[in-house]
Amino acid sequence: MFDSRVAIVRFVFFFVGFVFLVRLFYIQIIDETYKGAADMNALKKVPDNAYRGLIYDRKGRLIVNNQVVFDITVIPRELKKDGMDTVGFCNLVGITMEEFREKIRDAKIYSRVKASAFIRQLSQEEAARIIEHLNEYPGFYTTTRTVRAYEYPCMAHAIGYMGEISRGQLDNKEKYGYYQMGDYLGITGIEGQYERQLRGRRGTKFIMVDVHGVDKGPFKNGIYDTSASKGQDLYSTVDIMLQQYGEKLMVNKAGSIVAIEPSTGEILAFISAPIYDPGLLTGRNFGKNYKVLQKDSTKPLFNRAMMAMYPPGSIFKTLQALTAMQMGLIDSNTTYPCNKSIVNCHAHPNPCNLRQAIQWSCNPYFVQVYRRIINQNKAANTFVDTRIGYERWLEYIRSFGLGAKLGIDLPAEQKGILKKVAYFDKVYGHNHWKFSNIYSMSIGQGELGLLPVQMANLACILANKGWYKVPHFERGLGDSGKVNPVFQEVHRTMIDPQHYTLIRQGMRLAVSNGTAWSKVDMKSIPICGKTGTAQTSSGKDHSVFTCFAPMNNPKIAIACFVENAGFGGFAAAPIASLMVEKYLNDTIQRKNLEKHMLDQDYMSAYRNKTAR
Amino acid sequence: MPQNSRQELVSRGLDWPTIMLYAAMVIFGWMNIHAAVYSGEDLSAMFSLDLNSGRQLLFVGLSMVLIVAVMTTDFKFYDDFAYIIYGVVIVLLLLVLVIGKEVAGSKSWLGVGSFGIQPAEFAKLATALALAKYISIPTVKLERRMEQLTVAGLIGLPAVLVLLQNDTGSTLVFSCFIIVLFREGLPGFYPGLGITAVALLVLTLLIPKLYLSIGLVVIAVAFTILVDRRQRNYIAIGVALVLVLGIVQGVDYFVNDVLQPHQQSRIKVLIDPNSDPLGAGWNVTQSKIAIGSGGFAGKGFMFGTQTKFDFVPAQSTDFIFCTVGEEWGWLGSLGLIGAFMTLLFRITMIAERQKTRFARVYGYGVASVFFFHFTINLGMTVGLFPVIGIPLPFFSYGGSSMLSFTVLLFILLKLDAHRGQMLQRII
Known part of the structure; x- marks a missing residue:
């Protein structure tokens, strides 16, 4: 009787071990979804933005240039809980307390641990003044990107303007698969027509992040990383x-x-x-200026x-x-x-x-x-x-x-x-x-x-x-x-x-x-x-x-x-x-x-x- | 007998395959803890006591000391002092309820300065000893109601005290001793009842109550019809049906009204992990992602991303298996499960070759505890069981568990080494 009981006990042990092995075989080898999910978790694609191609006139004069602007970003989790000099900060960056609270709230809604844009497109001079004091305010960072700068404030209709990619465009994977949320692309004019050539090719760096989104270094020493290639310059026919x-x-x-x-x-x-200054539709006040131009009864935006x-x-x-x-x-x-x-x-x-x-x-x-x-x-x-x-x-x-x-x-x-x-x-x-x-x-x-x-x-x-x-x-x-x-x-x-x-x-x-x-x-x-x-x-x-x-x-x-x-x-x-x-x-x-x-x-x- | 020849005898009688297996598991376990917590700093950090891997190394060292202590203690001590050890642990468990430290919702730590132990970890050992001591009384027969009640009391007392600490996981471990009792002659009716209850529990969670009840009635009716007319016992079938229906009702009530909300959600998540993906489902989902992403051969030692970067919670303690699964893949899983199977088989083999009932019962106690921890822990990490926080023996980080599992195993090896002498003693 006891011999059979020993056998039963051993059978139970091995049966459980066998069940686990089968289960593990399923989730580790047969089911592929976990591999993708793991990459979603721990791999972050960091775009290495390409330098947009410049536009020249027929005599080689530079018409459209790129200008580096600074964004201030905020990571809400890193903000000082108490004792932050909010008034001082608002004075430094030139916003009101209400705006400050609103922006912090928006940032928190987006993510507490990821950086979101706080103030966009500061000029070099503004940025220089602010960066000097930014280390007094933990949680705030600066990032750079480029926007268009116009050496001659003219030809707005032919050059066209750039804008942030819309949600609708992002959903159209076939046509806009290249783009990511927050990207700028040429919408009208030459910028729109030659978008593919001007934009170049974005590089991607794969980094590993932990559960809080904190950078943990390059993935597999960067073997999958690609570097950005500069956009093509356009030599235009215009004088x-x-x-x-x-x-x-x-x-x-x-x-x-x-x-x-x-x-x-x-x-x-x-x-x-009537013409308009192309500089109005680049930079921080795009939205505001666009609205003004759109409402203008002389229709300056109409080409x-x-x-x-x-x-x-x-x-x-x-x-x-x-x-x-x-x-x-x-x-x-x-x-x-x-x-x-x-x-x-x-x-x-x-x-x-x-x-x-x-x-x-x-x-x-x-x-x-x-x-x-x-x-x-x-x-x-x-x-x-x-x-x-x-x-x-x-x-x-x-x-x-x-x-x-x-x-x-x-x-x-x-x-x-x-x-x-x-x-x-x-x-x-x-x-x-x-x-x-x-x-x-x-x-x-x-x-x-x-x-x-x-x-x-x-x-x-x-x-x-x-x-x-x-x-x-x-x-x-x-x-x-x-x-x-x-x-x-x-x-x-x-x-x-x-x-x-x-x-x-x-x-x-x-x-x-x-x-x-x-x-x-x-x-x-x-x-x-x-x-x-x-x-x-x-x-x-x-x-x-x-x-x-x-x-x-x-x-x-x-x-x-x-x-x-x-x-x-x-x-x-x-x-x-x-x-x-x-x-x-x-x-x-x-x-x-x-x-x-x-x-x-x-x-x-x-x-x-x-x-x- | 002179001292040195006796020592010689001990080492000759030791079951070296088990010790080798033990050593392999501890080393592999430590490597995984290291992989889970190491994030690219100076390599000497592995010895740092700031990290779990460094502290685990300390616990392994302490285990060595305890092994020597166990080996040098007279083998008769465990038999003679079984009840006293049991008594001391019961006192400690009571003490914890009064002066214990509360960690993560469980009041289970007894602290002296910065050093703390969890008496619940040692209660399993004490219970195994006491049970062995009691069952080894030649007149005890587990078929009898009186003896059944006594063993239930021996197991139940520490279990209840641990439950009062709010440590559900460790409480459930005590149910593993049913395997010991089954081996020693407890009628199969009891484990059968237990399995039926668990099966009903699972069915109740998966199938709406009404359908399940109808199904059970249909089965009862079919059973009545199929059984030979002369053997029909309407009363027995009726009572069984009422009991079963009662259990279904009871489980439903238990899950929805008795269990605490976090326990309820852990059970609901098991049925549908997506019911709460960022809350209770997080652990299970992340654990499966980590293991599943390991594939056949794993990502390689120290190359796991899910465990290293904190996606899996408690990745060096209760969820240490995720690191094994992620970095060593299915082959690693096979190795780990194979090691446990070998260990369990070896322990039952050792138990069966004992000349005394005390040593044999104790051996089955050891096997049962290991088996239960292994089953619940792996079941949890692969999403088959609800999240019950109990460690994986020799793998999970933790001083109390490391030390108690080591002592649990080596007392058996000590008894085994002296199995010849024990016979002499009885004669």
């Missing part, structure tokens, strides 16, 4: 001096100037007015150069003329009288041939040209004929880079407005519209909307006699100096080059003895330009001017659009002409004209709106 000058000219004006080198598509200046869809006005006549010539409908001798019963016009020599019609911007002339384009009697039914003509016309117009995104290297570029037949079918009924419904487009009014950058691209096409390269900012990235092949590609219009000669002559005449103000013309630099006066439902007409110069072998093409500034020849044209002079001659001879344009204030319409 920062020209940019600055353009922004000066656009003070007290709303609108845009876009200047492009026609032979390359390189954007020389990219101005959206008019590539988002505002303006009626092009008379500059569109060059496209109508080219299309009609290509279709063989008109030639240099085609003459129409200035019949004001068709559409209103201003006083000018009458009748006009094609060159003169461009020179004097004759409205009735181009209505009749457009009618010939649209109604070519391809169908007996006038509605059907209009439909056929319009669709054909659209093909030509699209070849000028209109009605679609050009593909410039900035995010959020718009397409502009170029309506398809379906639109008119919807408005007027299927096949229930004809030329009289759409004739406003003859002179760049009606169902048309062009972005300033598209207008500047038209100027490039006219300068190049029929082709363009996609306007862009990237001249070189990093040290490779390679240019994106997309920007090398030549896009041709459907118009043969020989047709451009006549139009360019007309544009030259428009400046030397035509619709443009006489002061626009320069003896030294022959400018070809086309004025436009775009009617708008709100306030005074918009003033438009597209031009290129010099006439032979053009170096610069410009579109200038000034909202509510009236006749194109008197506001947009002189501004564009000053830009040309600045870029090609570097110094402005026409001081009086410059002063006159600087003094002009076309923003009253906006101010009245605000007052209301």
Whole structure:
């Protein structure tokens, strides 16, 4: 009996040991979750932030720099329980007692043992003063990081701004998997477009931490650590001096100037007015400043150069003329009288041939040209004929880079407005519209909307006699100096080059003895330009001017659009002409004209709106 | 007999395999304590008395002294003084209740200056001796109700005193002596009842009370039908069913109304570790993470992150097994469990070869105490049992436990060495 009991006792011992071994086999070898959990516990990834790439202008001038700023962080657990000189500390860092209490409370909510930001982005001078005394306040530390600094306080729209990554973006692992909570990334402009290249690659150090989050040294002597690699510098196409000058000219004006080198598509200046200082959207007061800018009725944050869809006005006549010539409908001798019963016009020599019609911007002339384009009697039914003509016309117009995104290297570029037949079918009924419904487009009014950058691209096409390269900012990235092949590609219009000669002559005449103000013309630099006066439902007409110069072998093409500034020849044209002079001659001879344009204030319409 | 020849006899009769096993466990145990507390300072810190590893080394040294003391004491002493030792320990346990120091909620420390002992650790030893002494009386038969009550009293008295110290873990250890009693002839009905009660306890926690009660009634009915008509004892089955249902009710009441909140949460956490991940579940979760992350061969000696960096609480005392599991992996677990199995088997072997009932009963007492500590401690760290803070023999840091387990084992070896003489004495 007792022998069996001994066996039972021994069996119980071994059975328990066996159960433990099986259980341990399960949790140590089969179940993998514990390994991950252990790493979550004891391994901390410490980011080694990469130095963001700098941005230079076309002449190698540094535009966007990095600046070291200091954050003060706090670890609530390490705060002195009693006897902390709170008043002294508040005076030192310049906050009120209430703010202090609030920030400490927030920090405690986040974590008692981990550092949280207490005061962000102190300048070097502020930090130097504070750090000296910080050791008197246990629990407070400083950390450094870099923010953008702008060597020239301009070009805010093209450069864009950076901001902290949002929770929504963080949840999108596929697109934003690289980022971590608290990271800053480029949101708009070049910063947004070239974020991947500029940011570089963050390094990661793995350190071991104990249960309180205290650093316990590198994990496995750092064999898994990676070091940060610096972001690529962007060598941009911009001439920062020209940019600055353009922004000066656009003070007290709303609108845009876009200047492009026609032979390359390189954007020389990219101005959206009203401007704002890019320094406002970097650093400590981002949130506050952003709110102010956002509420501003003049919409300074709105990047008019590539988002505002303006009626092009008379500059569109060059496209109508080219299309009609290509279709063989008109030639240099085609003459129409200035019949004001068709559409209103201003006083000018009458009748006009094609060159003169461009020179004097004759409205009735181009209505009749457009009618010939649209109604070519391809169908007996006038509605059907209009439909056929319009669709054909659209093909030509699209070849000028209109009605679609050009593909410039900035995010959020718009397409502009170029309506398809379906639109008119919807408005007027299927096949229930004809030329009289759409004739406003003859002179760049009606169902048309062009972005300033598209207008500047038209100027490039006219300068190049029929082709363009996609306007862009990237001249070189990093040290490779390679240019994106997309920007090398030549896009041709459907118009043969020989047709451009006549139009360019007309544009030259428009400046030397035509619709443009006489002061626009320069003896030294022959400018070809086309004025436009775009009617708008709100306030005074918009003033438009597209031009290129010099006439032979053009170096610069410009579109200038000034909202509510009236006749194109008197506001947009002189501004564009000053830009040309600045870029090609570097110094402005026409001081009086410059002063006159600087003094002009076309923003009253906006101010009245605000007052209301 | 001259002194030197007698010493020779002792060393010749000693069970060296057990001593080797003991030495291996103590050394391996100390290495793990060192790994758990050492965090990269000067290596000489391992001897520092500021660290658990340094102090444990001191306790190991003290154990050596005690081993010599045990070996040089006359083997008859333990038999003759069994009741007196028991009596002294009972007095100490009473004393603790009056003048004891309270540490972590248990009033279990008796301190003299900075030196303190836990009498509860030595109560197991004293109980094992007293039990052996009583059962070795030739007329005692554990089948009899009177004797059963006496042994229950011998075990129950220190158990109750320890419970009064609020040391639930150490109290439960006394239940291990049922193995001794079973070996010595206690009817199997008692351990059977105990196992049934534990099984019902677990079932009550896992299955809603109503379903469990219905299930039990169904089993009773099925049992009645299946049993041969002539042997049906409706009264017995009825009484058993009422008893069982009573236990279910009782357990429910016990868990929800009698147990203290921290004990309740420890039991609830066992069923669902996520019920309180940062509170009571923390220990179990972190312990399993540490062990589980060890994998097959472990992270390597001193390369454990979970235990070293304080994620596992009490990592050098009750949760020392986490360090073994994390740094030595499943192979280390196998080694540790293998060592305990070998030790337990060896002790039962030693017990069975004794010529006196006293030595045999005592041997089973030693095996039972080790087994119980091993089972509860490992069960706790791998999440099979609730968190009951009792040490793993020879591994956990702690002076009282180290010394008491050593003495417990070496008294047996001393008795074993003289097993031949004992026979002479009885004759």
